[in-house]
Amino acid sequence: MKLDAKIPEGPIEEKWANHKMAMKLVNPANKRKYKVIIIGSGLAGASAAATMGELGYNVECFCFQDSPRRAHSIAAQGGINAAKNYPGDGDSIYRLFYDTVKGGDFRSREANVYRLAYISNQIIDHCVAQGVPFARDYGGLLDNRSFGGAQVSRTFYARGQTGQQLLIGAYQALSRQIAAGTVKMHTRTEMLDVVVADNVAKGVVVRNLVNGQVESHSGDAVVLATGGYGNVFYLSTNAMGCNVTAAYRAYKKGAGFANPCYTQIHPTCIPVSGDHQSKLTLMSESLRNDGRVWVPKELGDKRRPEEIPDDERDYYLERKYPSFGNLAPRDIASRSAKEVCDEGRGVGNTGLGVYLDFRDAINRLGEETISARYGNLFDMYERITAENPYKNPMRIYPAVHYTMGGLWVDYNLMSTIQGLYVIGEANFSDHGANRLGASALMQGLADGYFVLPQTIADYLATMGASHERLPIEDEVFVQAEEAVNNRINRLLNVNGSRTVDSFHKELGLIMWENCGMSRLKKGLETAIEEIPKLRKDFWANVKVNGSADNFNISLEKAGRVADFLEFGELMCRDALAREESAGGHFRAEHQTAEGEALRNDDDFCHSAVWEYTGDDAVPIRHEEALKFDNVKLATRSYK
Amino acid sequence: MAAYNIKIWRQNGPDSNGSMERHVVKGIDGDMSFLEMLDHLNEDLEEQGKEPVAFDHDCREGICGACSLVINGQSHGPETTTTCQLHMRSFEQANITEITVEPFRANGFPIIRDCVVDRSGFDRIIQAGGYVSVNTGNAPDANANAIAKPDADTAFDAAACIGCGACVAACKNASAMLFVSAKVSHLAHLPQGDAERHERVESMVNTMDREGFGSCTNYGECEAACPKSISTDNIATLNREFIRAKIGRIT
Numbered sequence: 001m002k003l004d005a006k007i008p009e010g011p012i013e014e015k016w017a018n019h020k021m022a023m024k025l026v027n028p029a030n031k032r033k034y035k036v037i038i039i040g041s042g043l044a045g046a047s048a049a050a051t052m053g054e055l056g057y058n059v060e061c062f063c064f065q066d067s068p069r070r071a072h073s074i075a076a077q078g079g080i081n082a083a084k085n086y087p088g089d090g091d092s093i094y095r096l097f098y099d100t101v102k103g104g105d106f107r108s109r110e111a112n113v114y115r116l117a118y119i120s121n122q123i124i125d126h127c128v129a130q131g132v133p134f135a136r137d138y139g140g141l142l143d144n145r146s147f148g149g150a151q152v153s154r155t156f157y158a159r160g161q162t163g164q165q166l167l168i169g170a171y172q173a174l175s176r177q178i179a180a181g182t183v184k185m186h187t188r189t190e191m192l193d194v195v196v197a198d199n200v201a202k203g204v205v206v207r208n209l210v211n212g213q214v215e216s217h218s219g220d221a222v223v224l225a226t227g228g229y230g231n232v233f234y235l236s237t238n239a240m241g242c243n244v245t246a247a248y249r250a251y252k253k254g255a256g257f258a259n260p261c262y263t264q265i266h267p268t269c270i271p272v273s274g275d276h277q278s279k280l281t282l283m284s285e286s287l288r289n290d291g292r293v294w295v296p297k298e299l300g301d302k303r304r305p306e307e308i309p310d311d312e313r314d315y316y317l318e319r320k321y322p323s324f325g326n327l328a329p330r331d332i333a334s335r336s337a338k339e340v341c342d343e344g345r346g347v348g349n350t351g352l353g354v355y356l357d358f359r360d361a362i363n364r365l366g367e368e369t370i371s372a373r374y375g376n377l378f379d380m381y382e383r384i385t386a387e388n389p390y391k392n393p394m395r396i397y398p399a400v401h402y403t404m405g406g407l408w409v410d411y412n413l414m415s416t417i418q419g420l421y422v423i424g425e426a427n428f429s430d431h432g433a434n435r436l437g438a439s440a441l442m443q444g445l446a447d448g449y450f451v452l453p454q455t456i457a458d459y460l461a462t463m464g465a466s467h468e469r470l471p472i473e474d475e476v477f478v479q480a481e482e483a484v485n486n487r488i489n490r491l492l493n494v495n496g497s498r499t500v501d502s503f504h505k506e507l508g509l510i511m512w513e514n515c516g517m518s519r520l521k522k523g524l525e526t527a528i529e530e531i532p533k534l535r536k537d538f539w540a541n542v543k544v545n546g547s548a549d550n551f552n553i554s555l556e557k558a559g560r561v562a563d564f565l566e567f568g569e570l571m572c573r574d575a576l577a578r579e580e581s582a583g584g585h586f587r588a589e590h591q592t593a594e595g596e597a598l599r600n601d602d603d604f605c606h607s608a609v610w611e612y613t614g615d616d617a618v619p620i621r622h623e624e625a626l627k628f629d630n631v632k633l634a635t636r637s638y639k
Numbered sequence: 640m641a642a643y644n645i646k647i648w649r650q651n652g653p654d655s656n657g658s659m660e661r662h663v664v665k666g667i668d669g670d671m672s673f674l675e676m677l678d679h680l681n682e683d684l685e686e687q688g689k690e691p692v693a694f695d696h697d698c699r700e701g702i703c704g705a706c707s708l709v710i711n712g713q714s715h716g717p718e719t720t721t722t723c724q725l726h727m728r729s730f731e732q733a734n735i736t737e738i739t740v741e742p743f744r745a746n747g748f749p750i751i752r753d754c755v756v757d758r759s760g761f762d763r764i765i766q767a768g769g770y771v772s773v774n775t776g777n778a779p780d781a782n783a784n785a786i787a788k789p790d791a792d793t794a795f796d797a798a799a800c801i802g803c804g805a806c807v808a809a810c811k812n813a814s815a816m817l818f819v820s821a822k823v824s825h826l827a828h829l830p831q832g833d834a835e836r837h838e839r840v841e842s843m844v845n846t847m848d849r850e851g852f853g854s855c856t857n858y859g860e861c862e863a864a865c866p867k868s869i870s871t872d873n874i875a876t877l878n879r880e881f882i883r884a885k886i887g888r889i890t
């Protein structure tokens with residue numbers, strides 16, 4: 001596997017502009033002759049499909065929900081970053097770039113992050129032009145707030161529904177192209193394999209989830225915009241349908257998988273209340289603008305929060321990180337919460353929780369202001385927990401939220417398979433070992449609106465307008481379809497005694513215990529032994545009812561869990577091989593005396609890229625070295 | 640821990656006949672969400688070798704608009720929220736143990752299986768004009784135009800629609816007027832939506848009719864069922880926009 005990041009020459013500020021000039025273009029009259037298949041209609045997929053359609057390409061877009069408007073991006077609450085510097089607090093493209101590289105604990109590719117910071121401003125302009133209703137101040141201009149890991153206010157937001165409003169903007173642009181006939185949308189359709197010939201992407205095999213039909217689609221390029229894989233942990237803040245299938249299938253066809261172990265555990269989620277729980281709910285990080293995080297100083301202090309006087313409270317983030325305080329980056333805030341709970345100072349019935357307290361903010365600003373800022377989040381909290389956060393502090397605990405790892409891509413967003421592009425959360429992207437808040441929306445839209453439509457043209461142009469597409473009758477398609485059908489039949493024919501969910505839960509526990517917030521060599525080795533056993537048990541004992549030719553929710557889930565059962569092992573292997581702590585990857589063996597993450601730049605200043613070598617065979621680990629020419633490789637400090 | 644008698648709609652496919660099926664679901668905690676209660680039922684069914692009840696859901700946070708059940712005769716159940724954000728304590732506290740569960744029924748929402756319906760008519764209504772025609776590229780600076788906060792707020796209130804379809808299911812005429820008006824009103828209150836406002840409203844309303852949704856006769860059931868409190872004021876806005884569009888055409 002060859003890893004050429006194709007980073008353009010020149011100073012970092014000029015790379016993208018130079019690259020755009022150097023790339024080949026497709027003649028407008030020829031664009032419709034190129035068929036581009038886009039899997040996913042979240043922020044990344046919908047924005048890409050809409051823009052490619054506007055440019056005149058022939059686009060086919062797929063999603064598994066009943067409408068592109070329901071992609072998981074819809075759930076993003078807090079906001080989207082941009083370097084507009086509207087508040088005049090000293091922000092700039094360079095500062096956003098710097099914060100993102102530092103936030104990612106120096107494990108991302110400089111050139112990509114710089115481009116992202118540069119494009120961030122165009123995204124806001126475009127979204128406003130589409131009618132996205134961002135929050136405005138009384139003068140009618142756009143309002144900003146702060147997010148973790150930054151000392152400026154650069155986050156644009158739309159109440160607590162930023163993802164929804166941005167996705168609806170992209171969905172509407174996509175709808176316009178569907179009406180114009182440039183994009184054909186296939187909803188309730190799941191991609192089950194990429195079709196690859198001689199390491200070139202030729203198309204996909206999909207299953208219509210309504211009638212079970214398996215069919216092939218041939219294209220000149222394939223784009224995966226299929227989101228993140230946090231659901232490998234069973235419990236996460238992701239939507240129920242989020243999965244790794246598309247990315248994992250591509251990996252098995254030869255696409256390198258980068259840094260699969262980089263997982264973001266979000267510090268502010270509603271704690272688990274019982275085993276019935278199907279998912280966890282995020283309370284946006286924006287709450288840390290006004291909420292103060294604390295636990296009792298005394299071990300086992302069972303008093304009600306309001307009975308604990310201030311000097312008996314430990315506002316541990318403010319104490320440990322005085323300059324960032326409650327706005328310390330996510331990985332640090334999560335680990336600190338785990339630490340105080342491990343000490344036995346956690347709150348709530350389970351002891352796995354810390355307080356997020358708005359008392360002081362309400363005293364200072366009044367309930368009305370707080371309600372205008374966070375009303376819908378407070379309501380959601382009360383609905384789920386039956387407690388009123390205006391009166392009592394919220395209880396929060398970290399939960400799996402985002403996956404920085406993903407398919408490896410070069411500067412053009414192309415994977416190691418020619419013509420297979422990966423955008424949004426599905427690629428290993430720009431966030432290194434930890435993503436800062438409000439930067440996933442930014443990245444998804446940068447990829448979809450502004451980067452991919454430019455870079456893909458260069459690839460397509462090389463083919464020439466008179467190129468031929470592989471017909472779906474070709475042997476590669478026939479074989480891929482047959483493999484998909486065989487797997488479906490295999491799942492239906494096990495006819496064992498355990499439900500799909502019971503396997504998923506068991507895998508989730510193994511992953512959370514051993515590859516979660518804190519990782520140890522021994523635990524990872526155990527997981528690498530246990531997961532294959534569980535996988536074997538799955539294929540011997542799973543029970544999938546119903547048939548292949550109908551709407552079958554058990555079968556859908558079974559296919560996804562089967563992939564998680566292979567992928568979880570890859571994550572553990574990656575975590576085991578990375579003998580350092582960086583961002584969200586905390587190897588307990590590698591920490592400073594104060595319990596902070598200890599990087600090992602001598603040996604691990606690289607992205608790890610895994611190559612598939614066969615079922616049950618050990619994959620090969622490759623490295624893409626990371627060079628820092630514009631940011632000094634330093635120990636992250638938020639003190 | 641409580642037990643509930645559930646009557647739930649089963650229908651094998653779009654063309655099959657459906658009927659209500661009875662189940663007893665035990666061991667339900669008040670902190671469980673309604674859908675977690677159904678997960679529990681499905682887990683029981685699967686263990687017995689039966690097919691689980693199909694229903695739409697994804698985010699389980701009240702924002703994607705996928706979940707769509709009529710519970711004891713009400714779209715999304717007894718509270719002003721989505722099905723996924725309804726919790727079992729709501730039934731526990733009211734001492735209700737009999738629960739009927741049905742799909743969103745409407746001419747414009749054909750049943751696919753069990754409680755899953757086809758709401759693609761909503762997508763086609765948006766495709767008919769629920770957008771601003773601006774290509775990706777050189778938009779002016781985002782702060783080039785100030786938008787008065789009251790307008791921005793009104794637009795936002797309308798933009799909060801999640802496209803769930805509860806309004807249609809609650810309406811005696813199965814009208815999609817509240818949904819359509821939310822989009823019309825969102826864009827009509829912003830300068831960006833101005834240029835296309837006439838074509839938009841006409842085309843969206845025509846498509847709504849073509850998709851088999853009924854007409855609006857002001858029952859107001861839609862607003863009561865809407866989990867996002869979309870106001871029927873938007874319908875008044877739509878009517879105004881519609882008349883303006885017609886007049887605009889004549890003069």
Ligand SMILES: Cc1cc2nc3c(=O)[nH]c(=O)nc-3n(C[C@H](O)[C@H](O)[C@H](O)COP(=O)(O)OP(=O)(O)OC[C@H]3O[C@@H](n4cnc5c(N)ncnc54)[C@H](O)[C@@H]3O)c2cc1C
Nearest residue numbers: 040041042043044064073078079191227424425438440441
């Ligand atoms: C609760 C929550 C809050 C968040 N808040 C913020 C925030 O405030 N700011 C921020 O920047 N980020 C936030 N994030 C992160 C951010 O929302 C996501 O990373 C981002 O939206 C992902 O977008 P995407 O387009 O890559 O993928 P998604 O939106 O997940 O879309 C994936 C698409 O792929 C399709 N798909 C997947 N697999 C298949 C398949 N096999 N076949 C066919 N289709 C498939 C799906 O149908 C869907 O259309 C939040 C995340 C969560 C969970």
Ligand code: SF4
Nearest residue numbers: 800801803804806865
């Ligand atoms: S108007 Fe309300 S009920 Fe109707 S689709 Fe929108 S959110 Fe749902």
Ligand code: FES
Nearest residue numbers: 699702704706723
């Ligand atoms: S499942 Fe998304 S709104 Fe209910």
